[in-house]
Amino acid sequence: MGSVMWTYLAVAVGGAIGCCARLGVSQAVHAVYGRDFPLATLIINVLGCLLMGFLFFATLERLRVSPVMRTAILTGGLGGFTTFSTFAMESLLLLEDRETGKALLYLFLSVLLGLTAAFLGAYIARKL
DSSP: OOHHHHHHHHHHHHHHHHHHHHHHHHHHHHHHHOSSSOHHHHHHHHHHHHHHHHHHHIIIIISOOOHHHHHIIIIIIHHHHOOHHHHHHHHHHHHHTTOHHHHHHHHHHHHHHHHHHHHHHHHHHHHO
């Protein structure tokens, strides 16, 4: 099997793991906090940004990881875990339900906390 096929297989496996992790986090957050606010997606996106910031730089600058494994983790695992399309749909639904305040809070927190988490992850990776 060629290296391109190994990369696709690795991304698929990473994606399956990321998707299962997303489901687990969603179920846990919904069980504790309910579904009144899209908190599960917010937590997943912020955590995903933190992990992306950390792992992107840690695997580039500090850890010896093969390009296939790095792609599996970043593209597959975190791509399957994070939920930008769900974020967009939940924002749209809040706006359509005339929950403008909740929609704006969700949009603001997602962008602010996501960027902050990505910077924090990069900072941690570089300071280790």
